[in-house]
Amino acid sequence: MTISTREEFLTAVQHGDAETVSGLLALGAGPDVRDPVSGLTALMIAAGRGNAPLVRRLLAAGADLHTGDSRGGATALHKAVQGGDPETVRVLLEAGAFVDAVSPTTGHTPLMDALWYKWPEVVAVLLEHQAGLNLSTHYGFSMREHFEYELNVNARGKDKLLEAERLLTARTQADENAVQAQHLMAAVTAGDLDAVRHHLAQGAEVDTRYPVVTGFNDAHTPLLVACRDGHEEIARELLAAGADVNATEPTFGAVPLHKAVYNGHAGITALLVEAPGIDLDYQGITNGYTPLHDALWHGYEDCARVLIDAGARLDLVGHDGKRPADIARESLGADHPLTKAIAEATPAAA
Structure with missing residues (x-):
């Protein structure tokens, strides 16, 4: 892929121009091309912007679900979670994204990011797909300690955090019931x-x-x-x-x-x-x-x-x-x- 084609492809992904993306893929553009500045792949860009249809198109073209961005190591699922679109998150999970993928720099799982960004709807999707509740960050916080920290430092959006807390509590109880059964x-x-x-x-x-x-x-x-x-x-x-x-x-x-x-x-x-x-x-x-x-x-x-x-x-x-x-x-x-x-x-x- 030439530099100009790569730039055209990435620009189309950034703008959500599905027609141009599809045309360039048909001409041989690689679905795993990276932005040289951000280190994000095309799939990560589309996922972070909550463009579920474009994510589906890139996955159909063979985009790599599991690779990490070249700066922080986070996956496309992390980016989708940060973007806050539940449908994009669901698309990636149903395509086989690992629900507990760990960012090598922070130790964050997608669930930790969903709590951090205050997206209870995304938390719900991750919990449906059995996201782990007992993992820890690389800076010494368990997921629960991480969440408690969030509750303490946020001056806004606490209603969303409390909704996420309700979901975590329900999942914890469901896990306990399932173990007993x-x-x-x-x-x-x-x-x-x-x-x-x-x-x-x-x-x-x-x-x-x-x-x-x-x-x-x-x-x-x-x-x-x-x-x-x-x-x-x-x-x-x-x-x-x-x-x-x-x-x-x-x-x-x-x-x-x-x-x-x-x-x-x-x-x-x-x-x-x-x-x-x-x-x-x-x-x-x-x-x-x-x-x-x-x-x-x-x-x-x-x-x-x-x-x-x-x-x-x-x-x-x-x-x-x-x-x-x-x-x-x-x-x-x-x-x-x-x-x-x-x-x-x-x-x-x-």
């Missing part, structure tokens, strides 16, 4: 097989996800927790009840197999690889590691052998460029029998 998960966490059987027999939903309360089980299914915590018989019961064997959790993008091998639970690993529909080679979102990568990384030879015997791929590459053979060499040593076996069986790199 998690009888099956409570039984799984406690390792109580009889209670798990009882709740399943009573019709408990086997894949109900735990509320997002900034805890270890956030948005986990019972099977994910059972596999992580080593409750083999409970995992067996959950699978028999139809639990999703490939359910992912949102933090690491891990599946039950990742959870099992990461913690060295070979029995559960053997149970999972036999489950109908199992994806042996799912790559997590944080590092691109498959369960086999994880098993080798943590030195769990028995888990790795179960995966290999089940047909796990040896050629997949993590975000660090490493295949299972590389991880095995680092973790087990070049002369270890399993390392040698993996190296011999690994297809040549393309």
Whole structure:
């Protein structure tokens, strides 16, 4: 893209000129072009100005939801929140924007910005999408302390802050109620097989996800927790009840197999690889590691052998460029029998 085309494109975005933006995109303009002064991408500019239709157009053209601005690191969702348009915020969230994205300079999540800018309507949208209430800024305030500070220093707009406070209180109560209703998960966490059987027999939903309360089980299914915590018989019961064997959790993008091998639970690993529909080679979102990568990384030879015997791929590459053979060499040593076996069986790199 030439400098003049870039300037024309950014000007059109700033002015909300959808026709010109669409025309330039059709001619090959990149949707992720940045303003050289502000460091904002076209999507951030449109989002900050509350132009939901233009945000949709840029997203359809492939604009990056997750990138940060080049000065402060905030995302398009942060900019939309600052702009105060609930529809734009909703568009970005429904497109996959991370609701708790953290600005690297301030530590602000979008919810913190919504409170800071006094946009209760935006707060409501973020809470609907399970924004976390127990996160902290980089300058030492929890979200709640941040909000208390806002209440104290603002001479105007307190009615909006009080409305936001009402929403936060309602969400807190809803979270507490949801946690209390998690009888099956409570039984799984406690390792109580009889209670798990009882709740399943009573019709408990086997894949109900735990509320997002900034805890270890956030948005986990019972099977994910059972596999992580080593409750083999409970995992067996959950699978028999139809639990999703490939359910992912949102933090690491891990599946039950990742959870099992990461913690060295070979029995559960053997149970999972036999489950109908199992994806042996799912790559997590944080590092691109498959369960086999994880098993080798943590030195769990028995888990790795179960995966290999089940047909796990040896050629997949993590975000660090490493295949299972590389991880095995680092973790087990070049002369270890399993390392040698993996190296011999690994297809040549393309």
